[in-house]
Every structure is written in structure tokens, then in C-alpha cells.
Amino acid sequence: MTGTIEETALQRPWTARFNFRLSSFVTAFLLVAVVIINASVQSTFFTVYSFTSNFATFVPLVFAAIAQAIIILGGGLDLSLGAQVAFISVVALKVMDGQDSRIALGLLTAVAVGALCGAFNGFVVAIIRLQPLIATFATSFVFSGMALVVLPSPGGAVPPALTAGYRMAVGPIPVPAIIVILGGVLWWLVSKTKFTRDLYATGGDREAAFASLVPVTQTLFMSFVVASMFVGLAAFAVLANTGSGDPLVGANMALDSIAAAVLGGIALSGGRGNPLGAIAGALILSISTNILAFMRVPTTWRSLFAGLIIIAALALSVLTTRGDSKK
Amino acid sequence: MSAPTTNVKPRRWFSLSGSELTKSAPLLAAVLTIVLVIVGQIVSPGFGSYGQITSMLRVASFLGFIAIGQTIVILSGGGGIDLSVGKVATFGAIIASKTMDGSNQGLLLGIVIPIAVGAAIGLVNGLGILYMRIPPFVMTLGMMGVVQGLILAYTQGVAGGRSAPALTALVNDRWLFDLPGVLFLWLIATIAITYILRRTSAGWDLYAVGSNREAARLSGVPVNRTILIAYMASGVFAVIGGIMLLGYTETVFLNLADDYMMRSIAAVIIGGTLIVGGSGSYIGSAIGAILLTVLTSFLTTISMPESGRTIVNGLVLIVLLAAYGRQRRLRS
Numbered sequence: 001m002t003g004t005i006e007e008t009a010l011q012r013p014w015t016a017r018f019n020f021r022l023s024s025f026v027t028a029f030l031l032v033a034v035v036i037i038n039a040s041v042q043s044t045f046f047t048v049y050s051f052t053s054n055f056a057t058f059v060p061l062v063f064a065a066i067a068q069a070i071i072i073l074g075g076g077l078d079l080s081l082g083a084q085v086a087f088i089s090v091v092a093l094k095v096m097d098g099q100d101s102r103i104a105l106g107l108l109t110a111v112a113v114g115a116l117c118g119a120f121n122g123f124v125v126a127i128i129r130l131q132p133l134i135a136t137f138a139t140s141f142v143f144s145g146m147a148l149v150v151l152p153s154p155g156g157a158v159p160p161a162l163t164a165g166y167r168m169a170v171g172p173i174p175v176p177a178i179i180v181i182l183g184g185v186l187w188w189l190v191s192k193t194k195f196t197r198d199l200y201a202t203g204g205d206r207e208a209a210f211a212s213l214v215p216v217t218q219t220l221f222m223s224f225v226v227a228s229m230f231v232g233l234a235a236f237a238v239l240a241n242t243g244s245g246d247p248l249v250g251a252n253m254a255l256d257s258i259a260a261a262v263l264g265g266i267a268l269s270g271g272r273g274n275p276l277g278a279i280a281g282a283l284i285l286s287i288s289t290n291i292l293a294f295m296r297v298p299t300t301w302r303s304l305f306a307g308l309i310i311i312a313a314l315a316l317s318v319l320t321t322r323g324d325s326k327k
Numbered sequence: 328m329s330a331p332t333t334n335v336k337p338r339r340w341f342s343l344s345g346s347e348l349t350k351s352a353p354l355l356a357a358v359l360t361i362v363l364v365i366v367g368q369i370v371s372p373g374f375g376s377y378g379q380i381t382s383m384l385r386v387a388s389f390l391g392f393i394a395i396g397q398t399i400v401i402l403s404g405g406g407g408i409d410l411s412v413g414k415v416a417t418f419g420a421i422i423a424s425k426t427m428d429g430s431n432q433g434l435l436l437g438i439v440i441p442i443a444v445g446a447a448i449g450l451v452n453g454l455g456i457l458y459m460r461i462p463p464f465v466m467t468l469g470m471m472g473v474v475q476g477l478i479l480a481y482t483q484g485v486a487g488g489r490s491a492p493a494l495t496a497l498v499n500d501r502w503l504f505d506l507p508g509v510l511f512l513w514l515i516a517t518i519a520i521t522y523i524l525r526r527t528s529a530g531w532d533l534y535a536v537g538s539n540r541e542a543a544r545l546s547g548v549p550v551n552r553t554i555l556i557a558y559m560a561s562g563v564f565a566v567i568g569g570i571m572l573l574g575y576t577e578t579v580f581l582n583l584a585d586d587y588m589m590r591s592i593a594a595v596i597i598g599g600t601l602i603v604g605g606s607g608s609y610i611g612s613a614i615g616a617i618l619l620t621v622l623t624s625f626l627t628t629i630s631m632p633e634s635g636r637t638i639v640n641g642l643v644l645i646v647l648l649a650a651y652g653r654q655r656r657l658r659s
Binding site: 079124128130131133134135137138139140141142144145146147148149152252254255258259262268301303304305306307308310311314315 | 406408455459461462464465466468469470471472473474475476477479480589592596602603633634635636637638639640641642644645648649
């Protein structure tokens, strides 16, 4: 509880106090640990079949985590991510209308609608300059309302080729696992651009970035747009996985994606961490949920444990970094 | 509108400072509420009648109680926010309903037990935020999941019981001036909270902690205790709001008060309390609660579907935030 007077709460955004980040060793250790635990409770864990079905449920959170990581790196935060998944997925569902020939169109729609949602968030946060936490909280109600307008009740059918293809395997490697790897490659491509350099600068120290002629407002805006394009991919994966539309899907995804980002070593204060870590974080969370299911935890208790796991994971990230957290 | 001759930089109405905002936002919200009632009366005669206004105020009171806690937590600063209030209110109502089970004998326990549970949940929130240094929104969002789990585990998926007749009478029966008892209770709570915030050292500590935590610590304000009490108060008032809602609905369901999370935060923001903490008033939040209730009622009257109401609520929040929640521009 030290601290100096010049670092007053008034001058620094509140997120500046959350500048700790999990080291990549802890992330790797956790990933290995949950895989071992899962393998011990689910005897078929290492078969292609269960690999496919496990990864099929992991993909949406993986893309959501990459999206959240990008936004957090830029110094923002997105609480509307789950609502976006719901809205984007029902729009893509309507566009595809269950026809195999429109799958590509559906994917494009998902990414485009994602970009629009991101532009709306980016406008509110970067240009109107509202606090990201409360602003995206407000936009989440706009998105979830719009999802209900597009599809008032769960239903509709995803093109059969999409759901079938999603659960296939190329040799021993399941398609969903390939998609996870593609997600990583996609981020790797984004990370080679000037945008990413600006993103780290903006998230690290906005004032300094502004003084160094980094286009701060534009970068913040773009962070929401680029991230929401990943959210579009997450929404598409939800469709492929569930096979039908649900305007209420993704309720827990905002928190889960934040937890995944923190588990993956992204500092909530922005500017530090790597979205590839967030992929690992998403896998850790998803496998933990999987373990709960296989340990025959009654469904009535499952959301309690899921909430506790997330809080424990976040607490862990603080406790393991207490040493360097005061700067 | 233009005054090019003046050499003073014209002030935009939305660039008010904290204390000015605290004074003008409740006024703006009150004016908006009255305008909405008048428009409602024109569109649908009877919207502005005494009976209808009383009924809207009664519905607003549930939100009003929950917003007391939300106001205190947001005032405490440091990104303070309580996203678990909706679930906590629901949980409180469920416990109360099961304990009362439709008889006045269970009334006392049916109030005390849920309040204790609410305080305990708030305490856990506060401890996590203070000692595990989890950001408030993450801690309380995680708590939402935990409380949802507790609700499912406690009820096994089926909510039972019934409100005590005395509680229902408090909320539904007309007392003085044809007003239900719950409105008098809300009025007393409003006066008491305003007095505590403005005239007692506990209230001053809260404002001090919210506006500058480090300075408050150096001035000997018990920072940690103040924050813990703020989150406990939030849990307690969420439960009180839930119990009042139970009196209104008489029976419970598993997502009874979940909507109140978003609405309580909106009420506080509309009332001019700064989201960064340290500046604001409960009167503002109470007027914000009334405005939101009248707005929902108005949208229902013009038969807007649920989805449209959700969108309008979100947009109203964004517009009001844009009006007085903007951050400063970057300058080199």
C-alpha cells in the first residue's frame, strides 16, 4: 500500500492500477495442468473424435479472446462482445438462409457486420471519448436489442455443409483445431502491420503516444473495428458449432474473453501482452469447463464453479505478479 | 446563437465541471421526466393521471432502492461499479419468498436472512477488489455468475414460496394520500442516505476516497473500511430492492430482478454521479430511477416491443453519457 502523491487517481485512469500481467510461464503451466487433469477424467481425451468435439466448442471463445486482447492492448475494454456475437450470428444466419451456396457470403457478412459493430463502439469510445467500460456496457444493450429484432426467438437452420464440415478432420487434425491455428496466423498477419505498433504505443501510454505523433484516436477506433472482425469470426463459429440461431447466445462471452485475455498474460492496463497468449487463456478456460462437465458436476452447480474459476484465475494473475506490480 | 464578439471561450453545456454537473443533471432529468409525462398524456390520455403516476413511482421505488447501493459504490471511485446487483436482488427475493412462505410469521426472518446474505456477497466483492486487487467490474461480473450458480443450487431450478401478506400490503395497499407505504419508505431512505452522504463523517470519507484515494489515505481516512462498507451497502440495498419487488409480484421467478443491474447503473449516471467517483448525489439517482421507469412505461404505452425498449435504453444511456460523461481531449 505504498504509492506517491503524484500518481493520484485523478490523473491516471483507474485501469492504470491493474498493470500486472501473468508471466507466460504461468500461462503455459496452467495449460499443461488443465490438459493433464482433463485427460485423467476423460479417458477418450486424446482420440480424434473427442479432440474434434472439444475444439468445436473452444473456437468461439478463442476468437473472442483474440478480439478482447486487441482492444485491451489498445487501452480499451469491450463488455459488448457477447451481445455482438448474438447480433452478428443471427444476421449471418438470416443471410445464409440454410443454403450451402451462401456459406461464403455468410462469412463475409459476419466479418462485415462485426466491423460495423466495432465501428459503432469505436465511434463511442474513441471519437465521443466515453469510458470504454461504461460505453460498451451501453452499446451491448443496443446490440442485444437488435439481435432480438432480427431473430425474436431461437431457431433457423445453418447450412448443413457448414455444420458437417466444421466437425470433420483432415487426417488426424480436426478442422476446429486448424481454425484455432488459423486464428493465430491471422493475428500474426495483423501484428506485422503499423496498426499493431501504434496499438501497443496507444495502450502503453496514450499521452506519450500522442506526443510521438501516433494517431491515437484513429488507432483506438481501429482497435475496435479490427477486434470486432474477430468477433464476427467467433459468431460464425458459434453458428457452425450449434447449427441454429439464438438471439441470447454469448451472454457469458464478454467476461470469459476478458478472463481469457488476463490468463493469457494481457495486462488490463493496456499495452502489454500478446493476443497469442489470449488463445492459450481461452483454451485454459474452455478445458476447465470441460473438466467440470466430465467430473459430473451437477448442471445446477456448474455456473457457480465457472464463476469461481474465473475469479480464482484473475486472483492468481494478481497474486503471482505482486512483486513487479508496483512501478 | 453565434457570439463572435465575445473574447471568452464559449462554454458548451456539456463541459460542466463535476460539482456543476451534480447540481444540473438531476434538474435536467426531472425536466425530462415531466416532459415525458406530458407527452405521454397527450399520446395516451390517462398516462399523466394521479393513479398512473403513483403506480409508476411505486415501480421506480424498487429501482430506487437498488440504485442507493450502486450510487455509493460508484461514488467510492477506483472504477467502482457493482454489476452483481441484479442477481443479488433476485437471490434476495428468492430467499425471502421461501422464508416467508406466504405467512407474516416468517416476515422478520424473511427480511433479515436475505439482507445478511446480501451483505456477505457485498463483503466478498469488496475483499476481492481490495485484497486480490481484481478490477471491480470483473469481480462483480464474476460474482454475477457465482450468485446465478447459488440461485440454481438453492432453488434446484424451481423457485417456491410466497411474499408475506404484510409485505405485499406495504407495496400494494394505499396509505396516506392514496400512496402505497413503499413510497414513504423510499422517501425516508432518500432523506437518510442524503443526510449520511452530506452530513456525517462516513459520507465525507466516501467522497474523499472517491475523488482521490491516495490523498484520502494520507489524510487518515480509513480507505479500505470505506470501500468494504460501500460494497456491503450495495449488496444490502440490492436485496432490499429485491424484497420490495417480491412484495409487488408476490411470487418469484429465477430472473426476477436481473434487469435492474443495467437500470441501476443508468439511473446513477443519469442522476449526474460521475462514473470516476467522488462527485454525485443520491437525489440524482432517485430522479434517474423515476425517469427510466417513466420512459419504459411510455415506450410500453406506445406498444414498442421488448427489443426496441432495450435498444432505446442503451441509446439513451449513450446520449446521456455523451452529454456529460466525456473524457478530456488529448493535448501535447
